Amino acid sequence: MIRVGMxxxxxxxxxxxxxxxxxxxxIEVxxxxxxxxxxxxxEADEPVDVLLLxxxxxxxxGLSATRSLVExxxxxxxxxLTTFDTDGYVLGAIEAGACGFLLKSTPPDELVAAIRTVHRGDSVVSPGPTRRLVTALRSGAPAPGSLPPAPAHSAGDGGPGVGEPGAGGPGAGGPGAGGQGAAAELADLTEREREVLVLISTGLTNQEICDRLWLSxxxxxxxxxxxxSKTGSRDRVQLVLLALRSGLVGLDELLADAV
Known part of the structure; x- marks a missing residue:
């Protein structure tokens, strides 16, 4: 049973x-x-599995509450959850540590599916906000709260959550100043791990990656x-943004997928 707080x-x-x-x-509210x-x-008195804020x-x-909860x-x-599809809210939610960002206009069945997806450890972002997020990264324009730096390297943990990159160089997503640090985060990855990271960045699910690479x-x-673990990322969204900063994948490709 998925316990939900609202x-x-x-x-x-x-x-x-x-x-x-x-x-x-x-699901139980x-x-x-x-x-x-x-x-x-x-939440302190009665912890839940998923929080909708x-x-x-x-x-x-909601963003302040998210920061406090994560800390x-x-x-x-x-x-x-929000009515407003704006860069500031999307980036602010990711920076705060949210695992998902959904518009209140999301169809009911999709919202329910999103809760199950988040509970499984993945992240969800509505298509409109995804497009805005990628566009903001492409332009290098900081949103309220700005973008945090690349996550510190960690060989041990890196639990789930949602995060985003720091100043991932302007333009088409080359490494740049922030990108050099992001590239260093990928230094310890094997070739297969890099391949999987590219596929994650293009939006493939685990099952789709299995089918593409013929892996179990x-x-x-x-x-x-x-x-x-190796990148110190909290979840798949943070992995995608790390791949963007490092130049492993291009913004144009992701923007085309997000529209």
């Missing part, structure tokens, strides 16, 4: 979403909060785990 200051939306999720056999601060208190809320907004070591997977699911999962 924080939204729109009672009708919150109630409707709770009814939708509660009707699923594998543990609690609902009206703001980020209340969500922090409820609205961006704009009184007392404490406190929450094990919940956080998905930001266990082998692909091992490669993905090694990629996360």
């Amino acid at each position: 924080a939204d200051d729109e009672p009708l939306f919150s109630a409707g979403l709770a009814m939708l999720l509660g009707a699923q056999e594998d 543990a609690w609902r909060a009206a703001d980020g601060a209340q969500a922090l208190r409820l 609205d961006v704009q809320m009184p007392v404490m907004d 406190s070591g929450t094990r919940a997977r956080i998905v930001i 699911m266990a082998t692909v999962k091992t490669h993905v785990s090694h990629l996360l």
Whole structure:
């Protein structure tokens, strides 16, 4: 059973979403909060698997709540929900440590599927925000909160979450100043791991990677785990952005896929 916590200051939306999720056999809505601060208190008292946080809320907004939750070591997977499809919110959510960013206009079945996807350890970003994210990286334009630097190298851990790159050079995604650091993050990868990283960056699922490379699911999962560990990335989204900064994949290719 996937335990879900929700924080939204729109009672009708919150109630409707709770009814939708509660009707699923594998999802349980543990609690609902009206703001980020209340969500922090409820999560501390009654931890959940997935947290759905609205961006704009009184007392404490969703991005601030996400930062606080991640810093406190929450094990919940956080998905930001918003009406606003803007660069600042997308990049801010990723920087804060969210595992997903979805528009409130997302079809119900897709939202439910996204919760299951995030619970499995993957990340989800709506198509519109994905396009904006890639476009922002291409232009090098900083969004509110800016982009963080490349994750510190780690040979051991690197749990899931969502992150994004730092100043990944302007233009078509060449290494540049930030890209050199990102390239160094890939120095310890094997050729096969680089190949898997490229396929992850083009949006392929584990099963699709299995089919493309003729590998078993266990082998692909091992490669993905090694990629996360060796680069210190929190999840697949952070891996994609690391690949962009390093120049391993091109922005034009990803932008075409994201539109």
